[in-house]
Amino acid sequence: MAVSNPETAVQPELVAKGTKVAKYDTGEAMCPYRLVLEHLTSRWGVLVLIELLERPYRFSELRRAIGRVSEKMLTQTLQTLERDGLVHRDAKPVIPPRVDYSLTDLGREAAQQVRALAVWTEQRMDAVQQARDAYDAGKRHS
Amino acid sequence: MAVSNPETAVQPELVAKGTKVAKYDTGEAMCPYRLVLEHLTSRWGVLVLIELLERPYRFSELRRAIGRVSEKMLTQTLQTLERDGLVHRDAKPVIPPRVDYSLTDLGREAAQQVRALAVWTEQRMDAVQQARDAYDAGKRHS
């Protein structure tokens, strides 16, 4: 394989005490590499990264842009990505509160990879759809 | 945004009658584009695509190569990817049964995108780990 694929178990990820963030990580015993990859490829992680590649967003602005993401999941996703050093959180001490999210340099690199995948998917959707139709047609008469 | 992001609801995906594959799709009402993207970025989908990029694999061979994937999940993942036209399934009518899985041309394109992301992640793991340590250190004294 091209990339390492450690099947050896690794200790559960250490988390800041008092938080329950770890609960939301898919695997308790997984190599860090796979864990980060899952953050990047997570349902909302993908969309957040792509969106932030365009420009910084405020919280609710981002929520509206993505659409159909609950407040909780967006918060969780952003925290995870922030902890991984991919997203920068800028909380301004004003009333009402204003928090801007943007990509770090590291996050920009990651987001570009993710976007490339998303762009490919969008461009090839018609081919995928054709394949599906063919697949379903084949199953129907069987 | 760089890629379209349809927030409009779309009808549930049609599936071959008699199967319950659709149950395992994350979203019942989602645009096809996001659905395919989730197949590609799914936990096991990512690893399957990367592995098959090297060479064709038999079922159990693939299972061993990935490690820690249940038989059920691997079957599901492969079926989903096959339906999307990314994976080719070659079942030889011999006893004992032998089934080879390989990438289609379409799948190879997708897998390359996915692998690029995985490679990036692996290369940047140290930076991510540093960011995490800094994040956790910041939270500890707060």
Place this chain on the structure above:
DNA sequence: CAGCATCCCCGCAGATACTG
């Protein structure tokens, strides 16, 4: 060997209410 069927549990994610 390569699956399919069934059972069942845990944890993700949504909904709701509350705070700075």
Place this chain on the structure above:
DNA sequence: CAGTATCTGCGGGGATGCTG
């Protein structure tokens, strides 16, 4: 506005058993 805290369900996914 931008979050936290708590409750709850339901479906993803593991385990087991059976078939061609």
